Amino acid sequence: MNASLNAVKSTRSYTLYCKVKTTPRFRIIRAAHLGMCFGVRDAISLALDKTQGEPITILGELVHNPIVLDHLRSQGVQIEHQLTNVRTSTVMITAHGASEKTMSAVRERGLNVVEATCPLVHHAHRVVSQMVRDGYHPVIIGKRDHVEVRGMTEDLTEFDVVLSEADISALQERPKFGIAAQTTQPIHWVRYLVGLICIRFPNAQIRFVDTVCQPTKQRQTAAMDLAQNSDVVIIIGGANSNNTRELVKTSLEFCDRVHHIQSPDDLCEDWFDGVETVGLTAGTSTPDWIVDAVETRLKELAEASERKEASPRAAPPAWTIW
Numbered sequence: 001m002n003a004s005l006n007a008v009k010s011t012r013s014y015t016l017y018c019k020v021k022t023t024p025r026f027r028i029i030r031a032a033h034l035g036m037c038f039g040v041r042d043a044i045s046l047a048l049d050k051t052q053g054e055p056i057t058i059l060g061e062l063v064h065n066p067i068v069l070d071h072l073r074s075q076g077v078q079i080e081h082q083l084t085n086v087r088t089s090t091v092m093i094t095a096h097g098a099s100e101k102t103m104s105a106v107r108e109r110g111l112n113v114v115e116a117t118c119p120l121v122h123h124a125h126r127v128v129s130q131m132v133r134d135g136y137h138p139v140i141i142g143k144r145d146h147v148e149v150r151g152m153t154e155d156l157t158e159f160d161v162v163l164s165e166a167d168i169s170a171l172q173e174r175p176k177f178g179i180a181a182q183t184t185q186p187i188h189w190v191r192y193l194v195g196l197i198c199i200r201f202p203n204a205q206i207r208f209v210d211t212v213c214q215p216t217k218q219r220q221t222a223a224m225d226l227a228q229n230s231d232v233v234i235i236i237g238g239a240n241s242n243n244t245r246e247l248v249k250t251s252l253e254f255c256d257r258v259h260h261i262q263s264p265d266d267l268c269e270d271w272f273d274g275v276e277t278v279g280l281t282a283g284t285s286t287p288d289w290i291v292d293a294v295e296t297r298l299k300e301l302a303e304a305s306e307r308k309e310a311s312p313r314a315a316p317p318a319w320t321i322w
């Protein structure tokens with residue numbers, strides 16, 4: 001044994017305790033823009049309003065949020081994915097919009113159509129129609145199987161839907177490309193793909209109209225700010241909500257602890273160990289009351305973690321050196 005250590009041991013004794021760390025409760029910050037957009041809000045109000053006067057069926061999911069859909073069902077609104085299953089005389093088209101083909105099919109069955117299509121989706125439809133009239137080959141940046149993209153393309157005879165670099169590589173040469181986007185795509189990715197099309201077809205005439213909606217852009221930008229200033233980010237929204245998934249992807253670029261939840265019950269206590277700041281945001285189909293309920297639950301967890309950290313440990317480990 002080392003002589004100097006022996007000397008110390010012979011003259012002094014030390015008792016070292018692990019310090020009980022009193023971590024202050026984590027703070028919760030909300031994104032500057034989050035939650036339900038005006039398009040979804042108006043569509044829900046219209047559905048609830050119409051169902052007071054007569055039974056209605058919504059064709060497809062009015063919003064990609066199971067809690068909201070359950071609420072609508074509880075108010076007497078019927079939801080069907082197939083026109084053949086509709087049993088009411090009025091059918092509502094969702095905020096995502098529909099093609100003329102789909103609406104004609106509804107009318108041909110003798111049913112009334114109520115449109116809850118968001119005006120910004122209508123705008124995207126008009127943009128694409130104008131491009132086709134002007135001789136441009138339409139290219140939609142979006143998800144091929146998404147209801148909104150189907151609504152934008154079903155009336156077209158020729159079109160392409162792209163979402164990746166590989167999709168751009170697969171495009172055929174055309175003299176004129178007219179490019180628009182699904183309203184809920186992240187604008188930075190849309191611009192990137194437009195740039196790739198310009199590089200790939202330098203001789204083509206290219207017209208791009210930005211149809212990504214303002215609420216989506218605001219929520220995306222706010223999510224970036226939020227993720228950069230948070231240790232953990234909580235994102236509320238339906239599991240199959242496109243704009244919510246995009247918020248998750250964007251947030252993951254700036255924060256590696258991102259959780260996508262649908263309700264307060266999905267929150268796990270373990271996610272917040274040693275955390276100082278929790279960021280909270282929500283997709284455009286998430287109503288305010290769910291955001292509030294999640295925030296309330298987060299506050300409870302913050303208080304619980306503070307109590308846990310502050311309470312005296314049953315037997316703090318003691319190390320004694322003689």
Ligand code: SF4
Nearest residue numbers: 037039118120183213
């Ligand atoms: S996400 Fe945008 S386009 Fe879709 S309903 Fe909301 S405001 Fe309208």
